[in-house]
Structures are given as C-alpha cells and as structure tokens.
Amino acid sequence: MAITNSSTTPEFPRDRLSNVSSAVAGPTDIAPKRTTFRKILRSMPLRVKLSSLWLVLIVFGAIYAKLDVAWFGGSLPLQDPNIQTNGFIRETGQFGTGQPIEGMSTSHWLGTDAIARDTFARIVHGGWVSLVVVVVSACCGIMIGGFLGSLVGFVRGRVETFVMATVDVILAFPALVLLLAMVSIFEVRNLFVISAVIGVLSIPAYTRVARANSLAISSREFVTAARAIGTKPSRILFREIIPNVLPTLLAYTMVAAAFVVVVEGSLSFLGLSVQLPTPTWGNMINQARRDIKINVAQVMWPSLALTLTVLSLNQVGDFFQQRREIRGSNL
Amino acid sequence: MRRRGLYRAVAFLAAAGLVAGACGGSDDSAPADTTEESSEEAEAPAEEPADEPADEPAEEPAVEAGDEAEGDVDTEIVEEETAIEYGGSVSVGLEAEATGLRPWEDTCSSPCYNMMVAVYDKLVEQTSSGAYSPNVAESISANEDFTVWTMTLRPGITFHNGVELTAQTIADMFPIQQAGAAGSGAVSAANLVSVEATGDLEVTYTLSQGGSAFPASLARAPLGMVFDPAAAAADSEGYSMAPIGTGPFVIDSRDLDNETTFVRNDNYWATDPDGNALPYLDSISFRPIPDEGTRLDALLSGTINAMQTLRQGTIRDARAARDDDGADITLWEFQGNNLGGGMFNVLVPPFDDVRVRRALVKMGSQEQTIEALGGTGISLPATQWFSPDSPWWSEKVAEAWPQFDFEGGVEILTEYINDPERSDGKAVGESIDVELSCPPDPTLIAAMQVSEQLYTASGLVNVTLTNFDQQTHIGIALGGENGFVGDHKMHCWRWGSDDDPAVSLNPALAPPTAEIAEAAGIPGVVSPLNFPNWFSPTAFQAAVAANQTDDFETRFGLYESIMLEFADQVPVYYSGHTATAIGTDTNVLGLNSWHLPSGELGIGFPAAEGRWAEVFIAS
Numbered sequence: 001m002a003i004t005n006s007s008t009t010p011e012f013p014r015d016r017l018s019n020v021s022s023a024v025a026g027p028t029d030i031a032p033k034r035t036t037f038r039k040i041l042r043s044m045p046l047r048v049k050l051s052s053l054w055l056v057l058i059v060f061g062a063i064y065a066k067l068d069v070a071w072f073g074g075s076l077p078l079q080d081p082n083i084q085t086n087g088f089i090r091e092t093g094q095f096g097t098g099q100p101i102e103g104m105s106t107s108h109w110l111g112t113d114a115i116a117r118d119t120f121a122r123i124v125h126g127g128w129v130s131l132v133v134v135v136v137s138a139c140c141g142i143m144i145g146g147f148l149g150s151l152v153g154f155v156r157g158r159v160e161t162f163v164m165a166t167v168d169v170i171l172a173f174p175a176l177v178l179l180l181a182m183v184s185i186f187e188v189r190n191l192f193v194i195s196a197v198i199g200v201l202s203i204p205a206y207t208r209v210a211r212a213n214s215l216a217i218s219s220r221e222f223v224t225a226a227r228a229i230g231t232k233p234s235r236i237l238f239r240e241i242i243p244n245v246l247p248t249l250l251a252y253t254m255v256a257a258a259f260v261v262v263v264e265g266s267l268s269f270l271g272l273s274v275q276l277p278t279p280t281w282g283n284m285i286n287q288a289r290r291d292i293k294i295n296v297a298q299v300m301w302p303s304l305a306l307t308l309t310v311l312s313l314n315q316v317g318d319f320f321q322q323r324r325e326i327r328g329s330n331l
Numbered sequence: 332m333r334r335r336g337l338y339r340a341v342a343f344l345a346a347a348g349l350v351a352g353a354c355g356g357s358d359d360s361a362p363a364d365t366t367e368e369s370s371e372e373a374e375a376p377a378e379e380p381a382d383e384p385a386d387e388p389a390e391e392p393a394v395e396a397g398d399e400a401e402g403d404v405d406t407e408i409v410e411e412e413t414a415i416e417y418g419g420s421v422s423v424g425l426e427a428e429a430t431g432l433r434p435w436e437d438t439c440s441s442p443c444y445n446m447m448v449a450v451y452d453k454l455v456e457q458t459s460s461g462a463y464s465p466n467v468a469e470s471i472s473a474n475e476d477f478t479v480w481t482m483t484l485r486p487g488i489t490f491h492n493g494v495e496l497t498a499q500t501i502a503d504m505f506p507i508q509q510a511g512a513a514g515s516g517a518v519s520a521a522n523l524v525s526v527e528a529t530g531d532l533e534v535t536y537t538l539s540q541g542g543s544a545f546p547a548s549l550a551r552a553p554l555g556m557v558f559d560p561a562a563a564a565a566d567s568e569g570y571s572m573a574p575i576g577t578g579p580f581v582i583d584s585r586d587l588d589n590e591t592t593f594v595r596n597d598n599y600w601a602t603d604p605d606g607n608a609l610p611y612l613d614s615i616s617f618r619p620i621p622d623e624g625t626r627l628d629a630l631l632s633g634t635i636n637a638m639q640t641l642r643q644g645t646i647r648d649a650r651a652a653r654d655d656d657g658a659d660i661t662l663w664e665f666q667g668n669n670l671g672g673g674m675f676n677v678l679v680p681p682f683d684d685v686r687v688r689r690a691l692v693k694m695g696s697q698e699q700t701i702e703a704l705g706g707t708g709i710s711l712p713a714t715q716w717f718s719p720d721s722p723w724w725s726e727k728v729a730e731a732w733p734q735f736d737f738e739g740g741v742e743i744l745t746e747y748i749n750d751p752e753r754s755d756g757k758a759v760g761e762s763i764d765v766e767l768s769c770p771p772d773p774t775l776i777a778a779m780q781v782s783e784q785l786y787t788a789s790g791l792v793n794v795t796l797t798n799f800d801q802q803t804h805i806g807i808a809l810g811g812e813n814g815f816v817g818d819h820k821m822h823c824w825r826w827g828s829d830d831d832p833a834v835s836l837n838p839a840l841a842p843p844t845a846e847i848a849e850a851a852g853i854p855g856v857v858s859p860l861n862f863p864n865w866f867s868p869t870a871f872q873a874a875v876a877a878n879q880t881d882d883f884e885t886r887f888g889l890y891e892s893i894m895l896e897f898a899d900q901v902p903v904y905y906s907g908h909t910a911t912a913i914g915t916d917t918n919v920l921g922l923n924s925w926h927l928p929s930g931e932l933g934i935g936f937p938a939a940e941g942r943w944a945e946v947f948i949a950s
Contacts, residue, residue, distance in 0.1 A: 084781065088696060100703075
C-alpha cells in the first residue's frame, strides 16, 4: 500500500511503522501489555477497592434513578425525589401525612427534608447531576484540552506560546469566580448548560497536562525515528503522541472529576447550578442548613455523599496515576 | 431623564425597604396623629362598614381585630419594674453590616436602623399605641388641608460636635435630603416641596398635595433623623464613618464588617420619666454576623449579649434553646404589618387575566408555605397588609381573601385555558407557563417548591423556578429598562410595614406607566413603586382620599376598600406575617420600656429595631 508523502521524504513501508516504535522503545512499553481487570483489581489496596465500590454504587444509583424517571415512569422501587409527602393529594382532597425534617425510618431510610421529601431518593437522584457533569467535563477536557495540549507540545513554536499563555491566564483566574461569571450569563440553567460551562472550564487543565506529556513523548526515540523516516506530522501526532498521552489523561480524569464534583456542589449550594426542584447534593446541603439545629442529619447525608465521592475519586485517581507513573518510568 | 432617575431612586429605596430588608419596614402602625404635642390613641376599626365585600366565599376568621393570634407572641410593652443601673456594655449581633450611616443617603434595613437610632434622634416617634408623637420636635400641626405643617423643635438640643439644633438646621438638611439617594425618594413620596425656618425653633413644611400622614414621614430615617447639615455637606463620605447626631450615643470606632462601637453621650438631652439622665449604658457595639445560626450561637455562648433576627427559623431555634435547653436568653418578639408573599406582573400574560391570578392563589396553600418557611406556630397567615393586632386590620378583608381551594382554582384555570381568546396566545387546552422567582434563600426555596408542586399537580401549569440574588431580583421587578414594567412574572416580594398605610400603600396604587396614567385621566402621575403594575382608578382615588383626611374611621373604610379590591383582583398574594425578634441575655432589660418626652411608652422594637437609650444591664 503506497503512502502519499512529501517529495523530500522517502517512502517507507507503512506496515513497518509500528515496528519502528516497538523496536526503539524496547519490548516493555508503548505497545502496552495486556492488563486484565482481575490483575488491576488484585493490585488495588483495600481503600481503593472500597472507593471503587462506592463509585460504582453512585454511578449505578444515578443511572437507575434516571431510568426510573425516563423509562419506567417512576415505577421502579425508588421514591419520587420531588414528592412532598405532606403535600396536597388531589385524589383524596387531603394533605399527606408525611412529616418534614423527619428522622430515619423504614419508609424514609435517611429521613425527610424541610418539605417532607425523601432524602434517600434525593441523594440517589442527585448523583445523576454529578455524574453527567463529570462525564461531560471529562469528555470536553480529553477531547479538546487533550488534543490541544498534545498538538502544541508536539508542534511547539508560536502556536504553543499563544495557546499556553491563554491557558495560563485562564488557570490563573480563580476558577469558581470564573465559573460564577460564566454561569450567570445563562438565564436558563439546566443540566446541559451547567455541564457545558464546567466542561469548557476543564479544558485548560487538561491542556496543560497533555502538553507536558506531549513534550516528553515528542522527544522520545520512536517519535524521532518516525520523523526520520518521513512520517507526516499529523500521523505522528495521532499515531504516536496522542495514544501515549491518553492514559495519563485518563488517570488525571479521576482526580479532575473530584474537583468537578466539588465545583458543581459549590454552584448548587449557591443556587447557581441546575434549576429547582432538580435535586443535587449541593442544593440539598443549602436547603437543609436552615434546620441544622433541629436535624443535623439532613445536612450530613448529602455532605457525606459528596465527601465520600470526592474521596473515592481521589483514591482511585491516585491509584491509576501511580500505576501510570510506574509504567511511564519503564519507558 | 431626570424624572426617570428620580423614579429609579424612589423605586429602589422602596424596593430595598420591601425586599432587601427581608422583613424590614419601619416602626409605625396606626393612623397619623395630626394633633399637637400629644397623640390620639389609635382606635380599633370597630364595625364601620366599607364597600361591598368581594365575592369570595368566606371562612370563619381565626382572629378578631386587635387580637393577638396564636403564634403571634409580641412581647408586651410595659413599664420596666427592675431598678435601673448605669454602666455596662451591650454587644449586638446584626444580620448584616449597615449600608451606611447617613440617613439622607443610605438605604437602610433593620440592622442599619439599629445603629442609626443609637446616634440619631427622630423628629417624631411612635408610641406603644401606634400613634405618632413628637420627639425632637416639641409639637407639630397642620393647616386644614394638610398641605402646610408647622413643627416646633425642643430648645437646648445640641449635636455631638456641640452645634446647636435650630429650625435653620432642619431647613438646611432639606437640600441634602433632596439630593440624597434615600432622601430624594422620601421627599418625593411625601410630596414635600419646601422646608423653611419660620422662627428660631419653628419649621414649616409645605407639601404639593394634602398629606394627613406626613408625621409618619418624620418618623422615618430619610426625613426624620436629625443630622448636622454643615458637617454632612463638608464631608458626606466621612459622615458615614463618623456620623454626628443628637442621639444617646456617640460614635467611638467603626471597623467595617467587624465592629462599630458607640459610647455614652454625656450631654444627651432626653431623660427618663423619673428625670434620670440617659443613656444608661456606657457603650454599645454592633457586629455583623450574617449567618443566622452563627449569630444565635454567638448569643448562646456569650460572645455577644444581644442579636436581632427577621427569620422565623431562627426564632424557632431561639425559642427551643430557651424553652428546651434552658438558655438564659430573653426573646423580644414582634410581628407587625410586614408580610411575605409575592405578586403577579399583571401586564404580562397570562397574569393579565384575573382568572389566572385567582386560580393560582386558590391553588396555593398558605399553611403549607408557612410550614416550609419554618414559621409554623410563629407566623400568622396573612390576608391583607395589616396584622390582626393592627387597628387597620379588617375582618371583612380577612373573610374576602381567597382561601385554599384546589379544585376551585383548577376550575377557574380550566375556564381560562379553554377560552379561545385566552391572553397568552396559546392554543385552547394548552397549559399556562408560570415562572416563579425568589431570592436564593433556603426558606424561600422551600416555599416556592411547595407552590411548584401544587401548581404542577393541577396538570394545567408548567412551572419554572428561578432564583436570582436579591439585587437582581429587585432589578427584575423594577424594570428600569422597560419603562418600569419589569420582567417579572410571579415574583416573591414583601408587602406592608408598620408605617401609616399612606406611606406603604399609596405609592403602590398609582399608575405604573405614563400610558396608563394618561388613559386614566391623570397624566404625569406615575409610580415606579407599583410593582405588580396593577392599576384601579377606584383604589387609587381611595388612597388619595385617605391621605387627605385625618379621620380614622374614614381612612379605615378607604383602606379597607382597597384591601377588598386586592382580595378580589389578587394582583398580590400572601404567605405569612413577618415575625421578628431581638434576643438578649436575660439581664439586658428595657427594650420594651423606652419613653417619649411626653412620658408615653414608645412602640418597642418593631422589625427588630431596638431603641437603646433606656436599655440597661441588671446585675
């Protein structure tokens, strides 16, 4: 198969390109060894296993809650997070018998909030907002920031200077203030808008991480070899640089996700995240703080969910970053 | 443009008073007293009939006029029997830092007034019966049509800087008040045209139209608080940091957002009824502690020995600490005419149709809303701009106000929705869109979600809940950019105050736009304070007439007719009356027993605004 190349570079058999990388880098890296899920699991410390379990529960719960509302019309065994159990019941013409700020019970595992809504259901549903924001910000960060960082780390020059200066300016600005300013632009604050804003603001951090890795990888022998044989820069970028930057970005995603969860929680607490009555952990904390002297649990439960999630993301993120570093050191 | 600027100033002043104070309002309740020296007792409205009742079904009212209703535990205003003691200091926790300490410039709410009354005296004050009585003024009287008011000042009063207070001082204050952000609005609202010194101690106020409630304006900060005009003109900015008044305390230090301390004014002119010099305290300091829980904890832990609150939830917690945990605190509670609720922008479809407004009010549950606000057992459901213990409260209005009737509301809304001529331009049978907006306070968020669920349950309403910070919230309703029509739809708001109704109600009834004024045959009479944009010629005329007589029965009938029209047309809706409290250590006494120069007991501490001159610490 012939490759159309610039006139100055000799043609090189395309099917031998990957062999160049492998030969130069040695047998231990670049083409990663197959790592089975079981091996990863076995290498995890207990705290990371527990953290992973928590994250799985949160993700499962969030998806379950979303499916319940979107597909099953609330027929799955989980209470409606917005139903006020002391509210007016049209069928009977009476008000419900639920109590606001109730303690734990069999009907309300984590009690009820100030307007008698089930706290457990709200926490489970609240996880969906965090999940969506994390996924969107990770996608934006990896796809845009990751690509941009890989590109400028590879091509260098004025483009790199310009892009990194922009990134530095954005990162130098207090993140929450910038976020508040961006969020306040939008009159309607739905999940799409909030996710998009946080996603856009995630890009600079990913760009910086990707660029640092790209710089290091660009100077590796296999990249030099690829250049030497006249491979097109775009091909080097997509076949040699980005695939090697990606694992680091994925490991970073877990740590960044923890930050994103906190940021979304802060916005919610300030009443600037998704609009009511959609439950989020942040707005649950905000609404429950008024009654903290009566029932501290209503502040505690969403706080605990937020804390455990952030802690878990950090634990798992650290674990994968360490794995990546160990593997990187083998290069 | 200047007119628009003036409107903006007036509107912002009032809006801030209504909303920013979040329960604020000042301290007057009852008809204006137009007699000299002493005041008439405010009388209960009795059984004077007014206009025909609104056509809403009535339920048995829970309370009678003048009664205290369940949950309303206003601390009694009585003579303090404990022997007074001099000395000591009180540290007061406030919900916010004062916006400034210049009466003519700074728009104040409760925290700010607490500080201002320490350093400034008012020309007129309110007695425990709610009537207005001269304070720094010795007497005040009006001509027959209430367009000229003559006030005589007390002799021998000096400012903290030694300058003597004369009639010329009051006259010199006027241009500064006219130019001030707060003062200009007050001057405009009072229809005040000129202030002249017609003697050493005699001041003549001239109004552009009769104002029987004018003394009420002299009991409020912008026009009523006496300041040194020469010092104010010389350094307006500095005056906020180092205010000069004739009041019981002198500024000692002001550390913004931390602590402001006032010390005893040794030359204070007023005495208690026994002739003892005032004030009793050596000093008083004010500390802004915005978080409600932290402020209460500071009181319970002894970090401060007094605090103010306008939140039902805090009152509930303070009551629990006192009653259940045995905390040594006294709660000086007051629940006046100020009330929570909201409004519909009647110039915006579908709220331009009274059927929609009636339906939404009927479908809303006051009881549940108050519970969500944390006010169960504390805050009374409101039916009008006056609380049941106000002389202006009307049983007829209470009966006329739409009660919770979900199916009744659905029926009315269905009629609108199926009307081919429905005003919102949607297809027949389509749900209406309601945007309900409140500031992002947790209590309001809870309350608006109660309404949201009820409206949604009807299947006829698409509800969107929005929260904007308080400043933005006010700005949206003010709508300076669109001729003061506003961009609001269904909007949380506060109504009423303990002022004379002429002060709180009249500006809300004038035409909201020039076009409406012209159509009504009163061109040029436009009020940006008509936030719901609802205009009724009959209500407006009743308000004007009520300001031109001092006969209480007549005025009561006129204001009752306005409230009945509100109950019928529902441009506004209500939740509960605003409960307020000052909490103190149990040895801090005297908040409920301060006096006017006439010897009458003062009004106490409405809207959690204390008068600190006769407060003392019992050993």
